[in-house]
Structures are given as structure tokens and as C-alpha cells.
Amino acid sequence: MGVKTSEHEILINLQRQPGINQQALAARCFTAKSHVSALLNDMAAKGWIGRHADMSDGRVKRLTLTAAGSEMAARTAHIQAEVVTLMAKDxxxxxxxxxxxxxxxxxxxxxxxxxxxxxxx
The missing domain is CATH 1.20.5 (Single alpha-helices involved in coiled-coils or other helix-helix interfaces)
Incomplete structure (x- = not known):
């Protein structure tokens, strides 16, 4: 599938909390803001995420999944569930x-x- 673990983590966090800002996302992922920024740029280029201006603060960008991003989040969540099932099997x-x-x-x-x-x- 070619999805990095860090991309999966971002997809799932955006699925759970649409509209989160980049700083809060970085904190949730325990990742440097610069690393999240680079990942978000890559993911935006893939058509997985959208950035929208915050209505109360134009400097803040709110992050959401696109339709393609939602589909990818569902696919990676399914794979994660399969892995967890395998790990817990016995x-x-x-x-x-x-x-x-x-x-x-x-x-x-x-x-x-x-x-x-x-x-x-």
C-alpha cells in the first residue's frame, strides 16, 4: 500500500478529530511540528488532506480528510485491525x-x- 506508519497515525487522528490544527496534531502524534508539516505537505500532494482557514484566527489552518483520505484511513485502519487480531490470536x-x-x-x-x-x- 505504501503508507508510512506516521501517515497512518495522522489519517486516524484526522478521522477521529476532523478540524484539528497542526500544532495539536503534532502533540497528539508526539512528533515535531516540522516533521508533521512535511508529512502533511506530502499527504496533501497525494490528495488525502485539506487545509482550511480557521474562522476565528486566519493564521491557523484546520486539517480535514478528503474523500481519498477517508478511504485511505479506512484501508489502513482495516490493516491495523488485522495486525492486532493476529497479535492477540493466542x-x-x-x-x-x-x-x-x-x-x-x-x-x-x-x-x-x-x-x-x-x-x-
């Missing part, structure tokens, strides 16, 4: 519950560090 239910609990705790801590509003997990 684990006992109790092991999966432990992993889920641990990942929820990690996500809560990361979101708190990023200032993301609390959600139900």
Missing part, C-alpha cells in the same frame, strides 16, 4: 483484559498530559 481472555486495562491507563495519562478532555473509556 492470548487468553484474562491476558487481553490486563492489556486493555493497562492501555486504558496509559491513554488516560497521555491525554491528561496533552490536556485532552476526559472521555469514558
Amino acid at each position: 492470548l487468553a481472555h484474562s491476558e487481553l483484559l490486563l492489556i486493555a486495562r493497562s492501555m486504558t491507563n496509559v491513554c488516560v495519562r497521555l491525554e491528561a498530559a496533552l490536556g485532552v478532555p476526559k472521555e469514558k473509556h
